Amino acid sequence: MSTKQKVRYINPPNILKGKAGNGGLPETTLIAAQRVIARFRVNFEPEAKGFLQQIKDARQEIHKKNKNKGSNVKASDVEHFKILSPVMQLKANGGMFHYQLISDVADICLQFVESIKEYDAEVLEIIEAYENTIDVILENKLRGDGGPEGYELVMELHKACKRYFKKHT
Numbered sequence: 001m002s003t004k005q006k007v008r009y010i011n012p013p014n015i016l017k018g019k020a021g022n023g024g025l026p027e028t029t030l031i032a033a034q035r036v037i038a039r040f041r042v043n044f045e046p047e048a049k050g051f052l053q054q055i056k057d058a059r060q061e062i063h064k065k066n067k068n069k070g071s072n073v074k075a076s077d078v079e080h081f082k083i084l085s086p087v088m089q090l091k092a093n094g095g096m097f098h099y100q101l102i103s104d105v106a107d108i109c110l111q112f113v114e115s116i117k118e119y120d121a122e123v124l125e126i127i128e129a130y131e132n133t134i135d136v137i138l139e140n141k142l143r144g145d146g147g148p149e150g151y152e153l154v155m156e157l158h159k160a161c162k163r164y165f166k167k168h169t
Helices: 016-020 027-039 044-069 077-094 101-117 121-139 147-168
Strands: none
Touching: 016 147, 027 121, 044 077, 044 121, 077 101, 101 121, 121 147
16 A cells, blocks of 8 residues: 655746736726727728738739749748738738728638648639728728628628638548
């Protein structure tokens, strides 16, 4: 028989808590910060259009490579970065600048592009549809979630991605 030993508990140091300290923020500070965020009115459209142009340029570059090679471009790190970097910027910044619909659409595009293995004509068409969707959102100033029209835009893009994967898997 073995002898029973007392359980020994080890509490590792919480380095992050040591740096941040104890306690939280007073509720008044949080309310004041939320008011500042709500009043924050920066024109996001020029920035969003710049990111959108980066996506268009990358898509057109991939299209040219496909034509020149006579075959589809593999979804390499370089092509992924050129497409995904501005898409991630739109996803991250859309909601912060009161364009949640842009964030939602960018999320669909991000998941789609991360899942592909090569940039064929259909992939490029879906990316172009994504670009057109963002254009519509910006041109019509569809802030927030865009309401029923915004939902419809998101669902159409989502359906296009689903059709692609159903066909190619």
